[in-house]
Amino acid sequence: MAVETKERRTDIGPPHYEQFLPPVIKKNYGKWKYHEIVKPGVLLTVAESGDKLYSVRAATPRLMSIESIRLFADIADEFCGGFLRFTSRNNVEFLLTDESKIDPLIARLKKEGYPVGGMGPSITNIVHTQGWVHCHSAASDASGVVKALMDELFPHFEKMDLPGKLRIAFACCLNMCGAVHCSDIAILGVHTRLPVVSHAKLGSMCEIPTTVASCPTGAIRPATVDGKPSVEVIAEQCMFCSNCFTVCPAISLSDAEKDGCSIWVGGKVSNARQEPMFSKLAIPYLPNNPPRWPEVVAAVKNLVEVYAKHARKFERMGEWIGRVGWPKFFELTGIPFTKYHIDDFTHAGESFKRSAHLRQKKGE
Amino acid sequence: MADQKRETPRLDQLESGPWPSFVKELKKSRKNPMTEDLLGQLERSYEDKVVHWKHGGLVGVKGYGGGVIGRYSDVAAEFPKCAEFHTMRINQPAGWFYTSTVLRKICDIWEKHGSGITNMHGSTGDVILLGTTTPELEPTFQELTAAGFDLGGSGSAMRTPSCCCGMSRCEWALYDTMALTHDLTMTFQDEMHRPAFPYKFKIKCSGCPNDCVASIARADMSIIGTWRDDIRIDQDAVRAYVAAGTFDMSADVVDRCPTRCMHWDGKKLGIDDSNCVKCMHCINAMPKALRPGTDRGAVILIGSKAPIMGGALLSSVIVPFLKIETPYDDIKEVTQAIWDLWAEHGKNRERVGEFIQRIGLGSFLEQIGLEPCPEMVMQPRTNPYIFYEDESENAEG
Amino acid sequence: MSDQVTVDEVADAMFELVSECYGKKNLKPMDVTKAMIQKFGEDKCSKQLCKEAIRKLMDSGRTIYSYVGGSYMTLPPPAAK
Numbered sequence A: 001m002a003v004e005t006k007e008r009r010t011d012i013g014p015p016h017y018e019q020f021l022p023p024v025i026k027k028n029y030g031k032w033k034y035h036e037i038v039k040p041g042v043l044l045t046v047a048e049s050g051d052k053l054y055s056v057r058a059a060t061p062r063l064m065s066i067e068s069i070r071l072f073a074d075i076a077d078e079f080c081g082g083f084l085r086f087t088s089r090n091n092v093e094f095l096l097t098d099e100s101k102i103d104p105l106i107a108r109l110k111k112e113g114y115p116v117g118g119m120g121p122s123i124t125n126i127v128h129t130q131g132w133v134h135c136h137s138a139a140s141d142a143s144g145v146v147k148a149l150m151d152e153l154f155p156h157f158e159k160m161d162l163p164g165k166l167r168i169a170f171a172c173c174l175n176m177c178g179a180v181h182c183s184d185i186a187i188l189g190v191h192t193r194l195p196v197v198s199h200a201k202l203g204s205m206c207e208i209p210t211t212v213a214s215c216p217t218g219a220i221r222p223a224t225v226d227g228k229p230s231v232e233v234i235a236e237q238c239m240f241c242s243n244c245f246t247v248c249p250a251i252s253l254s255d256a257e258k259d260g261c262s263i264w265v266g267g268k269v270s271n272a273r274q275e276p277m278f279s280k281l282a283i284p285y286l287p288n289n290p291p292r293w294p295e296v297v298a299a300v301k302n303l304v305e306v307y308a309k310h311a312r313k314f315e316r317m318g319e320w321i322g323r324v325g326w327p328k329f330f331e332l333t334g335i336p337f338t339k340y341h342i343d344d345f346t347h348a349g350e351s352f353k354r355s356a357h358l359r360q361k362k363g364e
Numbered sequence B: 001m002a003d004q005k006r007e008t009p010r011l012d013q014l015e016s017g018p019w020p021s022f023v024k025e026l027k028k029s030r031k032n033p034m035t036e037d038l039l040g041q042l043e044r045s046y047e048d049k050v051v052h053w054k055h056g057g058l059v060g061v062k063g064y065g066g067g068v069i070g071r072y073s074d075v076a077a078e079f080p081k082c083a084e085f086h087t088m089r090i091n092q093p094a095g096w097f098y099t100s101t102v103l104r105k106i107c108d109i110w111e112k113h114g115s116g117i118t119n120m121h122g123s124t125g126d127v128i129l130l131g132t133t134t135p136e137l138e139p140t141f142q143e144l145t146a147a148g149f150d151l152g153g154s155g156s157a158m159r160t161p162s163c164c165c166g167m168s169r170c171e172w173a174l175y176d177t178m179a180l181t182h183d184l185t186m187t188f189q190d191e192m193h194r195p196a197f198p199y200k201f202k203i204k205c206s207g208c209p210n211d212c213v214a215s216i217a218r219a220d221m222s223i224i225g226t227w228r229d230d231i232r233i234d235q236d237a238v239r240a241y242v243a244a245g246t247f248d249m250s251a252d253v254v255d256r257c258p259t260r261c262m263h264w265d266g267k268k269l270g271i272d273d274s275n276c277v278k279c280m281h282c283i284n285a286m287p288k289a290l291r292p293g294t295d296r297g298a299v300i301l302i303g304s305k306a307p308i309m310g311g312a313l314l315s316s317v318i319v320p321f322l323k324i325e326t327p328y329d330d331i332k333e334v335t336q337a338i339w340d341l342w343a344e345h346g347k348n349r350e351r352v353g354e355f356i357q358r359i360g361l362g363s364f365l366e367q368i369g370l371e372p373c374p375e376m377v378m379q380p381r382t383n384p385y386i387f388y389e390d391e392s393e394n395a396e397g
Numbered sequence C: 001m002s003d004q005v006t007v008d009e010v011a012d013a014m015f016e017l018v019s020e021c022y023g024k025k026n027l028k029p030m031d032v033t034k035a036m037i038q039k040f041g042e043d044k045c046s047k048q049l050c051k052e053a054i055r056k057l058m059d060s061g062r063t064i065y066s067y068v069g070g071s072y073m074t075l076p077p078p079a080a081k
């Protein structure tokens, strides 16, 4: 039964954040002096006034039942006056002023299955997309790969034992709702089978000129199939970007055996030290192997370990690779270098090596 | 209950392990038949290794062109309860702060009208309510607005702006990110709810160059805090860091400064601030000893995006420094000028970054009324094919 | 400015255009706006006026937004009329 008594309200925007801030934040807003990580997952922020705020960060799977959100609400009531926030990487943070409550809170969160950590030189939550749970163009699941990965990488979430921050992102197709293109390690769902056109449906479901125009490489051209107007795909020109599918539901790229994941490394968004950079291709394709994607997990684990062993303090993945060079990266990780690693789209030439600056290996 | 309980042997394997399990979350809400069938359908995807959702459709709340993403199952005969499983995007409070009371309110509404499944939060920043049917959309919307919430953006519109926690908790926030985000969101409600652009437009506000909301990679307009005067140094605190020995001052800090503008003689840290590019590295390394200056503002950059369609882009500088002060007229004017130009001349599905690449940054700047300056490029052009204009013709104008 | 067309006139003309193109061509709000300014002339019809007309059409449910890779203006599905 709809509530029709009141007038329909629109364009009210989000509630003002101020009403959700704990008193210590309201009082010291914009007047913080410094912060430090007192232990994994616990951030202390000290104000000019001397006031202290403790943020306790716990992992969430991003996909949350309202039952768990209610549980967080109860925990926040019990430990910190009901004040909490979420982070840009899908963690939850409880905002405390009473230092004595930190350990009991951590214990409680752990007991409920939401471990504390993910600060400083560690691996924090993997930002990810909807995957098979809720997306129509997913080439892989997101939540499942992330769960399998984080189970394996978990020690790096709880400890701060890496040279620098290591940010991992997952997107289930090239649309990249999770904009993974600037992450230390990015896992990207890919289609590798040519688009299949359902000619019977295309005429009624899609606009032909829009579909043709959607392809960045001009791989789609109008065609008449069985007397009906439709389109065809020029195989050699297709780079599996899925643009055509996005505008035309009668085209499909999904394939049980040929969909999978690619792995990218060395991107970052922070300006610290070197400028922000894109992630670059490390592994062009790994199969989808649910429920635990062992190939993907092993590949990412290897990357993390090689980085942890060789990078210097503060160095991000991309900075480390920049210092030692890509040939060394492929050597140390044992990843084969293939023709797929060489860019062939717009601005491809910019990634070719155009000098004799090479770290030559001494002859055997 | 007549509803059958779905077998999920594959998903069940994702319940174990130390990391929080999304499968456990789904099961916590399985008393809702929609979620029970979602579990069934997801198990089917794990078996078939393909997705079982179809393209969206014409769903939404009256008058809005966004905020709802239509979703239909392609195996609806088997999983009828999740045949329709639409998403509602709810504009989050800036900085993602909540009280237990307000979270419970959202939960109650979603228990009544939807699957009980959410994302906290989606990639753009909204609270995502995952899974409801077409008839439930309008009643959910009305209850949400009664509780003080509104829908976020989707489609070819301004998307829900988001920001880092800024001044609420970070001493590095060089402008009030939450205040600006809230203000821009309120000012541009129409642009968010009634898509009128060639494609999506995202705004993200980061308080400092560490860019905790990834604005430089994920926003069409990236507003990144910075400062112009000197880094404030507490020499005693610097020496304390060195004494503590957690890092090597020369190798890990001084030598890692991108412009090599720092020097350390074993007792005193010096910075040539005129060459500092405000990268934050030294400040990150010694938060108790170094602090950004006090003459603060932001850099405005434009055009980042994921690969679709013409390749991924990072945002690039269009305003090297701007004071960020209420009522934020300068930012709003620049934004409006960009939208006017791009809405009129952008091609369908062309993000503003791609639009700039097509028409040229020089021409773009001219048309939105900004002066070119060397801060906007890595270097001047190397290619001699220049589109010279006949200055004499314009001279009188 | 006294000879400006009214919001209702623009809305009706927009509705006509969207109906004509229904099932044939996807129209973005900006396409419709440009068509109206061309039809009525720049002196009589402005972007702002078009914006109001679109809002009127959408609020009344005569037209709705659709989304196929981009946002378009279209008619509500027959069942919903």
Ligand code: SF4
Pocket (backbone or CB within 6 Å): A195, A214, A215, A216, A217, A218, A219, A220, A233, A237, A238, A239, A240, A241, A242, A243, A244, A245
């Ligand atoms: S997948 Fe991309 S490249 Fe291939 S036909 Fe479709 S639009 Fe063109």
Ligand code: SF4
Pocket (backbone or CB within 6 Å): A273, B256, B257, B258, B259, B260, B261, B262, B271, B275, B276, B277, B278, B279, B280, B281, B282, B283
């Ligand atoms: S902020 Fe960066 S550029 Fe400036 S002095 Fe520190 S390390 Fe050098």
